Amino acid sequence: MAAARPLVSVIAMESGEATSQSPLPAVFTAPIRPDLVRTIHTNMAKNARQAYAVFYKAGHQTAAESWGTGRAVSRIPRVPGGGTHRSGQGAFGNMCRGGRMFAPTKIWRRWHRKVNLNQKRYAVASALAASALPSLVMARGHRIELVPEVPLVLDDSVESLTKTSKALAVLMAIGAGADVQKVKDSKAIRCGKGKLRNRRYVQRRGPLVIYGNDSGICKAFRNIPGVEVACVDRLNLLQLAPGGHLGRFCIWTKSAFEKLDTIFGTPTAPSTVKRGFTMPRSIMTNSDLNRLINSDEVQSVVRPAKSSTGRHAPLKKNPLKNLGTMLKLNPYAKACRRREVLVSEARAEKLATLRSGKAVGPKKTAEAKALAKGFYGQLIVDSEYQGADYEVFDKWLGNQA
Numbered sequence: 284m285a286a287a288r289p290l291v292s293v294i295a296m297e298s299g300e301a302t303s304q305s306p307l308p309a310v311f312t313a314p315i316r317p318d319l320v321r322t323i324h325t326n327m328a329k330n331a332r333q334a335y336a337v338f339y340k341a342g343h344q345t346a347a348e349s350w351g352t353g354r355a356v357s358r359i360p361r362v363p364g365g366g367t368h369r370s371g372q373g374a375f376g377n378m379c380r381g382g383r384m385f386a387p388t389k390i391w392r393r394w395h396r397k398v399n400l401n402q403k404r405y406a407v408a409s410a411l412a413a414s415a416l417p418s419l420v421m422a423r424g425h426r427i428e429l430v431p432e433v434p435l436v437l438d439d440s441v442e443s444l445t446k447t448s449k450a451l452a453v454l455m456a457i458g459a460g461a462d463v464q465k466v467k468d469s470k471a472i473r474c475g476k477g478k479l480r481n482r483r484y485v486q487r488r489g490p491l492v493i494y495g496n497d498s499g500i501c502k503a504f505r506n507i508p509g510v511e512v513a514c515v516d517r518l519n520l521l522q523l524a525p526g527g528h529l530g531r532f533c534i535w536t537k538s539a540f541e542k543l544d545t546i547f548g549t550p551t552a553p554s555t556v557k558r559g560f561t562m563p564r565s566i567m568t569n570s571d572l573n574r575l576i577n578s579d580e581v582q583s584v585v586r587p588a589k590s591s592t593g594r595h596a597p598l599k600k601n602p603l604k605n606l607g608t609m610l611k612l613n614p615y616a617k618a619c620r621r622r623e624v625l626v627s628e629a630r631a632e633k634l635a636t637l638r639s640g641k642a643v644g645p646k647k648t649a650e651a652k653a654l655a656k657g658f659y660g661q662l663i664v665d666s667e668y669q670g671a672d673y674e675v676f677d678k679w680l681g682n683q684a
């Protein structure tokens with residue numbers, strides 16, 4: 284939610300106390316769009332790049348040719364000649380020593396990006412709105428614990444400063460000294476090859492001083508580490524949101540602060556400087572959804588809450604494992620299951636009886652016993668292979684005298 288208070292205090296340069304008040308410009312109530320700021324910052328930062336490429340002949344400054352097939356070596360082009368280690372070595376390929384890189388870089392790469400003007404203006408307005416929220420400014424890492432107010436507005440006498448010592452004294456008086464000290468303490472040697480390419484050190488960003496008229500203020504603040512100056516007529520998103528992160532600590536002069544309504548306009552009046560630009564407005568005036576939903580106006584017209592009904596399909600259960608589901612599909616399954624249980628119990632009881640040595644089953648009658656005994660006796664006689672029917676097989680059975 285953007286800042287929305289009617290007046291902002293104007294701080295005196297020498298004492299650091301409020302001397303007057305100025306109305307808050309409408310640009311500080313613009314919607315805060317981190318997604319838009321990040322996208323526009325990424326594209327704008329590409330427009331400062333300088334083309335680079337490898338030498339267009341690199342890796343190809345030899346008359347290498349492939350030896351073809353049949354020589355038990357790869358078909359990579361090879362350096363001609365003899366009498367040196369270089370002859371016969373592979374060339375041209377990116378896998379070869381002394382060869383060219385894969386996809387050599389060219390200077391006609393698409394380095395720059397066109398950025399929609401209206402989106403740039405929207406992103407700047409969003410970055411300005413974010414700079415008025417202490418929570419976002421502190422989240423970005425700025426030390427503003429001793430700053431009396433955000434946005435911080437100074438009287439116009441600061442624009443006539445020409446000495447860096449006096450500018451530094453002003454920053455100390457308004458409570459911004461801790462942020463400047465943070466920048467000094469953060470200076471370190473850059474990682475990687477950049478330290479060899481005229482960008483040896485890295486450090487954090489400090490306050491951004493925005494002025495209306497340059498009467499020496501640029502000269503006074505330009506040599507303080509981390510402190511940057513910008514004219515209110517030429518605000519740059521790369522300075523208002525370094526790295527695409529909202530919440531830059533901005534120090535305004537009174538003339539610059541009062542000029543914002545003329546530059547960016549208001550929700551009711553378009554800008555007189557930026558042609559065709561109207562201040563963006565939030566879709567929701569109040570973004571507190573809980574307060575909106577629970578308000579009397581909304582609760583008086585909404586219908587009662589519905590009872591929870593099964594919206595999803597019922598959980599499918601396996602009828603082979605779930606008896607209740609099986610009974611819905613086959614009611615006879617209960618009788619089958621009962622019969623299986625009874626048969627199993629009977630079988631277990633029978634086995635237990637057999638293990639104890641008792642006879643199981645119905646008892647045989649005397650006639651059945653006599654018939655079985657006669658059958659068994661005849662079976663014994665037949666198994667001795669005797670009689671006229673078995674004389675032919677005497678030689679096979681070894682009974683020959």
